[in-house]
Amino acid sequence: MNSMDFANSTHLDGERLARLLRDGMQGWPVGAVTVRVRYSRGADFSGTCFYADRRIFINLGSHLRYPYDMASNLGKVQAVGRRWFRPTYLLRLHNPYELVVFIFMHELYHLLVKLSRRNTRQKESMCDRFAARFVVDRFGARVIDDGGADVPRELWEFQDLDGFVAAAREPAPGKAARRPRRSSRLR
Numbered sequence: 001m002n003s004m005d006f007a008n009s010t011h012l013d014g015e016r017l018a019r020l021l022r023d024g025m026q027g028w029p030v031g032a033v034t035v036r037v038r039y040s041r042g043a044d045f046s047g048t049c050f051y052a053d054r055r056i057f058i059n060l061g062s063h064l065r066y067p068y069d070m071a072s073n074l075g076k077v078q079a080v081g082r083r084w085f086r087p088t089y090l091l092r093l094h095n096p097y098e099l100v101v102f103i104f105m106h107e108l109y110h111l112l113v114k115l116s117r118r119n120t121r122q123k124e125s126m127c128d129r130f131a132a133r134f135v136v137d138r139f140g141a142r143v144i145d146d147g148g149a150d151v152p153r154e155l156w157e158f159q160d161l162d163g164f165v166a167a168a169r170e171p172a173p174g175k176a177a178r179r180p181r182r183s184s185r186l187r
Helices: 014-025 096-115 124-139
Strands: 003-008 032-039 045-050 055-060 068-072 078-080 083-085 089-093 142-145
Touching: 003 014, 014 032, 014 096, 014 124, 032 096, 045 096, 055 096, 068 096, 089 096, 089 124, 096 124, 124 142
Parallel strands: 003 032, 032 055
Antiparallel strands: 045 055, 068 089, 078 083, 089 142
């Protein structure tokens, strides 16, 4: 059962934000999560996930104007000769709620990778794709190239992201659901 300890110190509607973030957690049994939304000290945005106690911090630039074209790691890495590059795809977000939800979903995927007992290194692109899929489906955000043209979905959604973290939906091997332990205190 999921629960969220949520606090928002921005001007955004906290109830609306909490509802959107809970919607994003639907279907992913991550347990008790602590989420803090606050203003950044200058960066456009940032997010952090602390695995041990399932805390997610979302920092939002108060100076941003919308629509906001956020650079992402959605494109597939391509080789040209001996060089590798990733095409630049932008995610056009209409308001700060969409940006906060994107950051949350990105950090949630990091947590799901950890809960799936997968290697947590170098997963930024997967996290971006997971988050982009949610905001595109939920809000109608657009993925565009640097010229403003829509990028076909098959160019950025080409991995089985849910399958990669499917183990997060199951108990760890050898750790079947247990009955709650009784307190060792005398009554």
